[in-house]
Amino acid sequence: MEISIIGSGHVGLVTGACFAELGNGVVCVDNDEKKIEILRKGEIPFYEPGLEEIVRANVGEGRLRFASSIPEGIKNARVVFICVGTPALSSGKPDLSAVEKVSKAIGESLTEYKVIVEKSTVPVKTGEKVEGILRRTVRNGVEFDVASNPEFLREGSAVKDFLKPDRIIIGVSSRRASSVLVELYEPLCAPILITDIKSAELIKHASNAFLAMKISFINAVANLCDLAGADIKKVAKGVGLDKRIGESFFEAGVGYGGSCFPKDVSAFLHIANEMGYNFTLLKEVEKINHYQRERVIKDLEEFLGELEGRTIGILGLAFKPFTDDVRESPAIDIVKMLQDKGAKVKAHDPAAMNTFSDLYPEIGYVSDPYEVAQGADALLILTSWPQYHYLNLKKIKKLLAFPLIIDGRNILDATKAVNAGLYYSSIGRGKLKP
Ligand SMILES: NC(=O)c1ccc[n+]([C@@H]2O[C@H](COP(=O)([O-])OP(=O)(O)OC[C@H]3O[C@@H](n4cnc5c(N)ncnc54)[C@H](O)[C@@H]3O)[C@@H](O)[C@H]2O)c1
Numbered sequence: 001m002e003i004s005i006i007g008s009g010h011v012g013l014v015t016g017a018c019f020a021e022l023g024n025g026v027v028c029v030d031n032d033e034k035k036i037e038i039l040r041k042g043e044i045p046f047y048e049p050g051l052e053e054i055v056r057a058n059v060g061e062g063r064l065r066f067a068s069s070i071p072e073g074i075k076n077a078r079v080v081f082i083c084v085g086t087p088a089l090s091s092g093k094p095d096l097s098a099v100e101k102v103s104k105a106i107g108e109s110l111t112e113y114k115v116i117v118e119k120s121t122v123p124v125k126t127g128e129k130v131e132g133i134l135r136r137t138v139r140n141g142v143e144f145d146v147a148s149n150p151e152f153l154r155e156g157s158a159v160k161d162f163l164k165p166d167r168i169i170i171g172v173s174s175r176r177a178s179s180v181l182v183e184l185y186e187p188l189c190a191p192i193l194i195t196d197i198k199s200a201e202l203i204k205h206a207s208n209a210f211l212a213m214k215i216s217f218i219n220a221v222a223n224l225c226d227l228a229g230a231d232i233k234k235v236a237k238g239v240g241l242d243k244r245i246g247e248s249f250f251e252a253g254v255g256y257g258g259s260c261f262p263k264d265v266s267a268f269l270h271i272a273n274e275m276g277y278n279f280t281l282l283k284e285v286e287k288i289n290h291y292q293r294e295r296v297i298k299d300l301e302e303f304l305g306e307l308e309g310r311t312i313g314i315l316g317l318a319f320k321p322f323t324d325d326v327r328e329s330p331a332i333d334i335v336k337m338l339q340d341k342g343a344k345v346k347a348h349d350p351a352a353m354n355t356f357s358d359l360y361p362e363i364g365y366v367s368d369p370y371e372v373a374q375g376a377d378a379l380l381i382l383t384s385w386p387q388y389h390y391l392n393l394k395k396i397k398k399l400l401a402f403p404l405i406i407d408g409r410n411i412l413d414a415t416k417a418v419n420a421g422l423y424y425s426s427i428g429r430g431k432l433k434p
Pocket residue numbers: 006007008009010011012029030031032035083084085086098101102119120121122151152153154155259260
């Protein structure tokens with residue numbers, strides 16, 4: 001099938017490359033000419049494991065192409081996926097201007113029947129808006145359908161997630177649209193749930209809000225574990241082994257970040273409010289998430305006193321491992337709080353130092369985790385990159401000016417840290433002395 005993807009970012013490029021891998025002809029469109037130039041050279045504008053290989057292979061086979069204009073990009077497509085960003089405005093409301101702009105441009109270029117699919121995460125009833133825009137712009141007599149097909153891939157494992165999804169949600173208002181989309185997705189052999197458009201839109205926001213809630217819940221329990229002297233890892237395991245609850249997204253730490261959960265929780269809250277429902281549960285989810293960042297600073301102060309003039313080393317800037325994405329990363333808030341308190345920061349991340357330096361060019365970036373420890377008054381672990389799991393803790397102890405590790409992702413063995421002569425504080429496993 002010929003398909004077109006509008007917006008070639010983390011979701012659009014993965015979607016386009018994976019559909020090409022399944023044998024479809026795909027044109028990925030983006031209005032960022034530089035991005036299109038990079039892609040045409042066979043390079044990937046962001047870090048995502050496994051993506052470069054399938055992009056190159058499918059460009060080579062002639063199944064994947066790139067374009068910077070919507071009319072050119074959608075000309076032969078039967079399905080057009082809208083994959084542009086929907087960031088939060090300062091009010092928490094999602095900014096749908098890119099979706100609206102793209103819908104208008106698609107409407108103006110439509111010459112024959114196509115299914116226009118919202119894959120961007122959008123609030124319930126956006127499908128109605130998109131349909132309205134298309135109706136106003138499309139030429140007389142040209143037919144189309146609007147559909148919602150939310151995406152659940154995770155950065156860092158996006159290709160695998162796309163090709164082996166738990167489920168595919170297809171929100172449609174016509175049989176014609178559902179049969180086109182089912183035909184497209186059938187090769188993945190995943191469960192397909194067909195719903196109306198509004199339900200599909202809600203499924204995405206409800207899923208992300210639920211996962212964020214799970215993270216905030218276990219973080220709240222971790223804070224209680226610290227007070228009670230219990231071990232959150234054991235508590236989370238014991239609770240999560242209950243199949244009704246499950247172990248995933250049940251790791252205590254410095255909270256969720258990234259381009260999805262924070263904005264989707266606040267968008268969901270906002271939409272609920274607009275529609276007359278006060279979703280107070282989600283307000284608590286946000287509050288707990290923010291507190292997890294603040295508690296790291298409190299923990300540091302408990303060991304070091306005033307942070308003015310102290311040097312704090314940070315391991316991990318990306319919002320999670322295997323990505324260079326720092327959008328809403330906990331490290332952003334934590335660095336800001338440290339700087340406000342007069343501390344100096346130096347940091348390491350295997351992939352995200354470039355992206356982070358766009359936000360904080362002034363902090364020290366080093367190419368080795370041990371260099372971060374050299375002369376620092378504490379080491380904070382903020383991302384659970386595998387290479388941080390097996391640090392030589394005796395070496396770290398020797399390098400640090402004050403032997404303190406605050407493990408914001410609970411990845412180190414507490415006994416080993418203490419035996420190496422370190423003060424060790426994590427999230428929900430107490431504060432340990434050497
Ligand atoms: N990143 C994720 O893990 C993820 C997962 C599931 C869903 N989503 C959702 O998917 C959507 C896209 O997210 P993303 O992370 O891919 O964003 P992104 O910022 O990585 O990519 C968006 C792309 O759209 C392009 N764009 C913007 N306006 C355009 C226009 N008028 N014409 C053509 N291209 C345009 C941008 O240049 C950019 O390349 C969002 O709604 C997001 O919430 C993201």
